[in-house]
Amino acid sequence: MTEGTPEGVCPVLPSHGRVRPVAQVSITGGFWATRQAVNATATLAHCESWMERLGWLANFDRVADGTTAPDRPGWPFSDSEVYKLLEALAWETGRTGDPEAEVAIKRLTARVTRAQDPDGYLNTCFGHGEQRPRYSDLEGGHELYNLGHLLQAAVARLRTAGEDDLVRVARRAADHVCRTFGADGLPKICGHPEIEVGLAEFGRALGEERYVEQARLFLDRRGHGTLRDIPLGRAYFQDDLPIREAEVWRGHAVRALYLTAAAVDVAVERGDDELLRAVERQWERSVARRTYITGGMGSRHQDEGFGEDWELPPDRAYCETCAGVASIMVSWRLYLATADVRYTDLIERTLYNIIATSPSPDGRAFFYANPLHQRAPGRPADGTEVSPRAEGGSRAAWFDVSCCPTNVARTLASLGGYLATADGDGLQIHQYAPCAINTELPDGRRVAVDVETGYPETGTIRVRIAADEPSPWTLALRVPAWAAGATLITDGWARPVEPGMVEVRRAFRAGDVITLELPMAPRVTWPDPRIDAVRGCVAVERGPEVLCVESRDLPHAGGLDALAIDPLSGPRADAGGVRVRGRLPGHPDRPWPYPSATDSVDDTEWFDVPLRPYHSWAHRGPSSMRIWLPASLPPEGEQRA
Numbered sequence: 069m070t071e072g073t074p075e076g077v078c079p080v081l082p083s084h085g086r087v088r089p090v091a092q093v094s095i096t097g098g099f100w101a102t103r104q105a106v107n108a109t110a111t112l113a114h115c116e117s118w119m120e121r122l123g124w125l126a127n128f129d130r131v132a133d134g135t136t137a138p139d140r141p142g143w144p145f146s147d148s149e150v151y152k153l154l155e156a157l158a159w160e161t162g163r164t165g166d167p168e169a170e171v172a173i174k175r176l177t178a179r180v181t182r183a184q185d186p187d188g189y190l191n192t193c194f195g196h197g198e199q200r201p202r203y204s205d206l207e208g209g210h211e212l213y214n215l216g217h218l219l220q221a222a223v224a225r226l227r228t229a230g231e232d233d234l235v236r237v238a239r240r241a242a243d244h245v246c247r248t249f250g251a252d253g254l255p256k257i258c259g260h261p262e263i264e265v266g267l268a269e270f271g272r273a274l275g276e277e278r279y280v281e282q283a284r285l286f287l288d289r290r291g292h293g294t295l296r297d298i299p300l301g302r303a304y305f306q307d308d309l310p311i312r313e314a315e316v317w318r319g320h321a322v323r324a325l326y327l328t329a330a331a332v333d334v335a336v337e338r339g340d341d342e343l344l345r346a347v348e349r350q351w352e353r354s355v356a357r358r359t360y361i362t363g364g365m366g367s368r369h370q371d372e373g374f375g376e377d378w379e380l381p382p383d384r385a386y387c388e389t390c391a392g393v394a395s396i397m398v399s400w401r402l403y404l405a406t407a408d409v410r411y412t413d414l415i416e417r418t419l420y421n422i423i424a425t426s427p428s429p430d431g432r433a434f435f436y437a438n439p440l441h442q443r444a445p446g447r448p449a450d451g452t453e454v455s456p457r458a459e460g461g462s463r464a465a466w467f468d469v470s471c472c473p474t475n476v477a478r479t480l481a482s483l484g485g486y487l488a489t490a491d492g493d494g495l496q497i498h499q500y501a502p503c504a505i506n507t508e509l510p511d512g513r514r515v516a517v518d519v520e521t522g523y524p525e526t527g528t529i530r531v532r533i534a535a536d537e538p539s540p541w542t543l544a545l546r547v548p549a550w551a552a553g554a555t556l557i558t559d560g561w562a563r564p565v566e567p568g569m570v571e572v573r574r575a576f577r578a579g580d581v582i583t584l585e586l587p588m589a590p591r592v593t594w595p596d597p598r599i600d601a602v603r604g605c606v607a608v609e610r611g612p613e614v615l616c617v618e619s620r621d622l623p624h625a626g627g628l629d630a631l632a633i634d635p636l637s638g639p640r641a642d643a644g645g646v647r648v649r650g651r652l653p654g655h656p657d658r659p660w661p662y663p664s665a666t667d668s669v670d671d672t673e674w675f676d677v678p679l680r681p682y683h684s685w686a687h688r689g690p691s692s693m694r695i696w697l698p699a700s701l702p703p704e705g706e707q708r709a
């Protein structure tokens with residue numbers, strides 16, 4: 069930590085690693101700037117007004133005023149939504165200096181501060197009046213989970229503004245946690261991991277090693293049956309196996325991923341290579357066998373959890389938006405530790421196909437679950453209702469369990485912090501957006517570049533050097549794994565480049581331009597046959613975007629059930645968008661859909677099927693939708709388009 073010097077928009081700042089995140093990135097236009105602006109002007113106020121309306125904010129006032137009752141509005145974790153909103157607001161003030169966000173932080177902080185007990189305990193659901201006693205339900209009570217989000221909000225405040233009341237409240241809460249659950253305290257953990265990742269980062273931000281140590285203690289206590297068994301089993305909250313022994317992510321996806329993010333933090337801070345390797349192993353198998361093409365994680369609704377290997381049904385996909393946020397948290401930490409490009413590749417996939425999918429264009433409605441196949445159109449959105457369920461095919465203004473909107477808000481507000489890194493030799497750019505980057509290398513040299521691009525609409529990325537530097541440094545650009553055939557252009561000379569990091573090293577002069585050309589033709593993707601739920605289907609991707617078909621773009625309602633496409637003639641892109649050749653075979657309706665032999669289906673005309681980015685599905689109103697499309701190979705000898 070640098071005393072008195074806010075670092076900027078930087079959610080993760082390890083004390084060491086292969087590379088350091090660059091906080092001085094300003095996204096100046098394009099795909100993500102639009103979403104950041106909507107987040108700032110609509111989503112932040114939307115979240116606060118819902119929490120006010122539902123009494124989640126007044127819960128803090130009731131504790132402060134001594135007027136609590138045995139029950140209160142909201143789930144036990146509703147306090148965390150206030151903290152996630154505070155985190156989003158803090159990143160927003162760091163990003164733009166928005167005075168309204170600053171006022172909102174002060175307004176919310178004042179209410180939170182009043183509710184804190186003298187010993188640092190802070191919770192609106194337990195421990196006051198006739199409420200249940202403190203820490204009497206560690207499996208389901210979420211008390212430590214809530215505090216983890218408070219600490220992350222305080223990190224955002226520290227790094228963008230410096231120490232203030234919010235940070236002081238968080239310090240008292242963190243000290244209370246260390247006193248209560250330290251080596252000599254209660255040998256317990258929280259059912260929902262989050263306190264660990266909050267403590268680790270808060271410790272780094274303040275230079276307080278004992279907070280990181282408390283995170284380690286919680287991590288190592290987990291996995292020994294420390295929590296009570298529950299009907300879903302202890303794997304639900306990752307208390308079935310010590311994290312060092314686990315081979316794959318299992319149980320509730322958000323819990324598994326928040327825990328893993330903390331494990332990377334602890335591994336890095338303590339030089340614990342064994343723990344880091346364990347997490348890398350879990351990432352590898354979980355990404356190879358338990359992750360959707362969208363980057364979505366979690367294929368079971370009953371426990372919001374990971375399925376077995378290859379259990380990736382498209383229609384029953386859960387893919388909670390929060391699991392996407394948490395997956396990015398894990399991969400970013402792993403990238404900073406290892407500089408392995410596979411992590412930033414997965415971040416891009418998750419950003420475009422989960423994070424961008426959740427919010428509506430107006431920033432006032434959200435997807436919670438992100439299935440890859442919606443069989444029945446959702447109900448038209450009602451902006452005045454609280455959705456009681458996570459799924460449904462329409463973005464909802466708010467949810468009974470409303471973890472996702474504030475999670476999207478804090479991610480979008482801090483997105484600039486995930487675009488670039490630096491090391492002793494230069495600058496690495498991982499995610500492409502029009503932006504200005506101006507940072508200092510560890511040896512004090514200043515590096516400034518402007519990125520100009522229409523990505524992901526176009527694949528041309530121009531990096532213009534904005535400042536002379538007489539000694540050579542290296543500019544590295546990520547070539548995504550999907551971008552076979554990419555080209556790098558320097559001084560008018562083009563050369564093919566492979567997926568991975570491509571480097572240009574020289575004494576750059578202001579005005580030098582390096583251009584990366586990524587191939588943006590749509591491409592057909594086949595699933596591993598072991599993902600049997602989509603065997604025989606293909607998906608179409610374009611750049612970082614997964615595409616889908618919506619029923620409203622087909623000739624008749626219900627067509628999506630029968631649609632089959634020709635994967636061999638290949639998708640085409642023109643001014644009207646991406647199209648693929650498909651047909652709607654007629655299938656006879658029967659009283660029993662399991663005949664003894666397959667019928668020959670009616671041969672029908674081929675036609676052009678429009679595809680759209682999955683992140684934009686249901687923007688035009690309720691629709692059924694699918695990403696994985698059955699492949700229909702035309703009969704031998706038939707003329708191809």
Ligand SMILES: [Zn+2]
Binds near residue numbers: 436470471472475
């Ligand atoms: Zn969520």
